[in-house]
Amino acid sequence: MNIKIRPKNSVKLADQLHDQLLDWIISGILKEGDKIPSENELCKSFQVSRPIVREAILKLQEEDLVATKKGIGTFVLDSPLKDLSKYVSAQDVSDILESHEVRIALEAESAALAALRRSPEQLVVIKNAQLAMRKDFEESNLSIQADYEFHIGIAQATNNDIFVQLLENLHIGLRKTMAIGQELSRERVKSKISPERNNQVLEEHQRIIDAIEIQDQEAARFAMRYHISKIKQRIMDVQTE
Known part of the structure; x- marks a missing residue:
């Protein structure tokens, strides 16, 4: 195979490969099943x-x-990524995978710390963002800002x-991930493939809010981990639920 390096001055060679x-x-x-070089x-x-x-290769694993069979080679696994090219580039996918870590x-x-330290006023700000997001979804709009x-x-x-x-330092990649995830969700809601997807996102947010409101640190930590893991899953899995 003829590999051509696309110049990325700030990206190390392993990441380029x-x-x-x-x-x-x-x-x-x-x-799926193909052996990589x-x-x-x-x-x-x-x-x-x-x-x-x-x-x-380790990063792909x-x-x-991919999966490596000792003495045989490295093979491509069945992956939901194969249809994602309709929506985003390989670099976008790479950014998403890295940003979610x-x-x-x-x-x-x-x-968890917000649950411990939040003020009543700060809780209102979080709740208002959730309300704005719900309104956007009801109007079939993207809700990146909220x-x-x-x-x-x-x-x-x-x-x-x-x-x-x-978090602000991640804002460009963060907004891109939000835009991709919400656009995929909107398409699947419109096509009735996943009509409840927006509601699922709101429910995940609500669990985070509830934990922060009652100041349950462990519940807040778990709810946020679950939410971000689901974001990644929804973006990567464009074929099945």
Whole structure:
């Protein structure tokens, strides 16, 4: 296979190789059961070392996209990513996978601290964002701003500015993920494939609000982890529920 490096000055080589392989999986060049090029082939074609190839393959393994059989090779697993090219690029998918790892770590703890420290006024801000999101959904609109305000509102309720700064630093990728997820949800609601999807999102938000309101840290942490995990699942799984 002829691999062409797409210049990404700020992205390390292992991630570039990962994104190229991911692009092949999404586009269908590599299908379920296909063997990906060997380490030697990738090293030669991409002009990189074995450690870089292994790092890229490991990342795909951790994302449950490939499996390696010792002494045989690495093979593509059945993946819902194969139809995602209709909606987003391989780079978008890569960004989503990486951002969710960070979001789970950051926002789960943010929710737990918000449950402990939130003021009545901060709770109102979070609830109002949820109400705005519900209104947008009822009018069949995307609700990116309200969704963003919900998550930022929780970070603010930690009363630790670093949580807010970290989440704001992710705001471009965060908004992109929200836009992709909500657009996919809207299409599936319209097509009646998943008519309850928006309600599911609102219910997940409500569980987070309820835990923060009663100041149950563990429940808030769990509810946020569950919500972000479901966001990823909804984005990645465009074929089945």
